[in-house]
Amino acid sequence: MRLYFLRHGIAEDLAASDFDRALTKRGRRRVATSAKVMKRLSLEPVRIFSSPRLRARQTAEIIADALDMPVTISEAVNFGFDHGDLRRLTRKLDADDEVMFVGHNPDMSLLVSELTGLDLSMKKGGLARIDILGRSVDEGELVWLIAPKVFDALGMAAQEAGKRDDAPNATPAQKTPATSQPLHSLIQRRWSPVGFDRKRDIDRATLLSILEAARWAASSSNLQPWRFIVAPRANEAEFQKILSILREGNQSWAQHAAVLMIAVTHKFRAPDVENRHASHDLGLAISQLVLQALDHNVYVHQMGGFYPEKAREVYDIPEDFEPFTAIALGYQTLNLDHLSESHREREGAPRQRQALSEMVFNGSWGQPADFLNESNR
Numbered sequence: 001m002r003l004y005f006l007r008h009g010i011a012e013d014l015a016a017s018d019f020d021r022a023l024t025k026r027g028r029r030r031v032a033t034s035a036k037v038m039k040r041l042s043l044e045p046v047r048i049f050s051s052p053r054l055r056a057r058q059t060a061e062i063i064a065d066a067l068d069m070p071v072t073i074s075e076a077v078n079f080g081f082d083h084g085d086l087r088r089l090t091r092k093l094d095a096d097d098e099v100m101f102v103g104h105n106p107d108m109s110l111l112v113s114e115l116t117g118l119d120l121s122m123k124k125g126g127l128a129r130i131d132i133l134g135r136s137v138d139e140g141e142l143v144w145l146i147a148p149k150v151f152d153a154l155g156m157a158a159q160e161a162g163k164r165d166d167a168p169n170a171t172p173a174q175k176t177p178a179t180s181q182p183l184h185s186l187i188q189r190r191w192s193p194v195g196f197d198r199k200r201d202i203d204r205a206t207l208l209s210i211l212e213a214a215r216w217a218a219s220s221s222n223l224q225p226w227r228f229i230v231a232p233r234a235n236e237a238e239f240q241k242i243l244s245i246l247r248e249g250n251q252s253w254a255q256h257a258a259v260l261m262i263a264v265t266h267k268f269r270a271p272d273v274e275n276r277h278a279s280h281d282l283g284l285a286i287s288q289l290v291l292q293a294l295d296h297n298v299y300v301h302q303m304g305g306f307y308p309e310k311a312r313e314v315y316d317i318p319e320d321f322e323p324f325t326a327i328a329l330g331y332q333t334l335n336l337d338h339l340s341e342s343h344r345e346r347e348g349a350p351r352q353r354q355a356l357s358e359m360v361f362n363g364s365w366g367q368p369a370d371f372l373n374e375s376n377r
């Protein structure tokens with residue numbers, strides 16, 4: 001087994017509590033650079049366990065995003081992470097699995113020292129790779145220990161060599177839900193921002209990839225009832241046309257998006273035969289579009305708040321098609337100066353969901369399914 005121990009990045013000194021200490025801007029930047037280097041090193045952990053403390057979670061999420069792996073938040077990696085915790089967390093893993101732990105000092109340094117028999121101290125953002133020699137995780141060999149400064153230098157070298165800068169535009173911590181189960185990082189990171197970076201356009205290849213993802217959605221009888229009217233901001237006239245169709249509350253933030261769309265659905269499967277699943281299938285296509293977009297670090301915000309009849313008029317949409325939703329896409333920004341107070345508040349608010357028990361039933365309607373355990377209720 002190959003174990004990676006990562007100490008969280010540089011965090012702010014003060015917060016409401018130690019638990020809430022977030023990464024600083026520099027900390028985020030450094031972790032993002034490390035993440036790119038880790039990707040080039042072809043790290044492929046099957047699990048990334050993170051301490052629940054915010055600075056560790058944010059570190060883990062940036063790495064997980066780059067490596068395309070979900071994060072498992074685990075109390076075991078919190079303060080006091082020790083050999084017993086390591087044994088428990090790795091018990092069900094295969095001998096050739098790679099696993100990463102994102103946590104705190106002194107536990108990280110102590111554990112790495114204990115496993116290798118060396119006296120090691122890990123810096124913030126430092127990463128150690130230890131290969132386990134036998135069947136149990138009692139003894140390992142230190143293959144390398146990368147200090148954050150080395151990550152910086154490697155990251156810079158790669159950039160200078162002209163590699164594309166695809167540092168993850170990380171989802172803010174308050175928008176990353178503490179899910180009851182591990183999820184794919186794209187699902188975990190998705191949210192609907194109103195803060196879009198008006199200086200960044202979406203290039204043509206990225207936009208085509210996003211639309212291609214919608215194209216390959218499932219649909220009833222493969223009818224593919226979705227249609228998209230698409231206006232990149234670079235096409236000022238088209239962009240303004242869609243913007244004018246949005247409700248005013250949405251216009252105020254969506255004007256900063258990089259691309260606006262109107263999603264339209266074809267309502268009939270044959271003349272006079274309604275397609276009952278048309279809007280369902282449009283939703284599926286948009287869901288794929290949203291996740292593909294996020295894979296390019298492009299965030300999507302869907303809107304019911306627009307004037308369908310105005311869309312019909314402006315674009316001459318035939319009667320058998322229905323303008324269903326509007327969609328804003330763009331790179332998110334954490335600079336919210338251009339937004340209203342209420343929108344700024346909305347960006348800072350945590351995301352909420354009903355419990356699984358309120359939506360997953362068996363036995364009879366409304367009865368939580370019997371396989372849901374306590375943590376899901």
Ligand SMILES: Cc1cc2nc3c(=O)[nH]c(=O)nc-3n(C[C@H](O)[C@H](O)[C@H](O)COP(=O)(O)O)c2cc1C
Nearest residue numbers: 190191192193194250301302303304305306325351
């Ligand atoms: C069909 C649909 C219509 C929506 N309409 C609007 C809207 O008009 N304005 C808005 O600000 N957000 C709109 N939203 C975004 C939702 O408010 C948002 O998805 C929800 O609060 C959950 O937040 P999350 O997407 O960040 O998880 C819409 C979302 C969907 C799927």
